[in-house]
Amino acid sequence: MASSQVVKALIVDDNAMIRRIHMTMLFRFGFEITEVEDGKKAIDQFLDGNEYDLVLMDKEMPNMDGVEATRTLRGMGISTKIVAITTDSNSMGAFLDAGADEFILKPLNFPALADILKGFNFLN
């Protein structure tokens, strides 16, 4: 877990609308949110010393896609829970091989997110 009591999430998606929706969902659970628009910026967040408890990772993004970002984070020794959220059903194998903890197809709905967060013990 991140060092503070607040649960911190990083939303990684190049679509501002999707980030807005996911942000609002996570706010409902009391998460502190940071959002970035591509995989490289997600890596930079961790390189800058930021800590997160959860990453919601899209697949298709400019500069660095979600599979590569996931693989890079795991290679850096980052053990944060990573949930791949994408419309590309064919990318599940690639994401899980890269080290994602969960894979879910868009659109993300609130009950599905709650189930995932419960599975990670983020909800008491």
Next chain:
Amino acid sequence: MDYVNLRRQAASLRKSLFDQGYLDEQFYQLEDLQDDASPNFVEEVVTLFFRDSARLMANIDQALDKCVKDFNKLDVYMQQLKGSCTSIGASRLKTECTFFRECCRDENIEGCMRSFQKIKREHSVLRQKLESYFQLLRQAGPIECATRPSK
């Protein structure tokens, strides 16, 4: 101003959007996320959708104008557009995006062109209807206005 009537008009327009297949249950998910902390959440998300989708459609237009058609690029753009449509529950648009992608896979340029024209029409109609809907809601004001007793 007759707030009750405005609310009734808004409700009727909203119902027609679902009955006519413009929106699906994903839109309910957005409505469920709207609360006092985010009172204009749905309208904000819809605004972002139309901004993003207009950009994607401009990219698709440019790609279709090129002499040499890059079906892979067209498919990527349309996958992005379909993803956005799915996330706000724009059901008819989503269906047409799927058809466009099938035309890409078949390298059927005429099919792509026809489908894209339909996407542009559906996009325009949905935009008009949702703009009317949110305008009615703004005119109607918060529910307290509709129930405030007249002096």
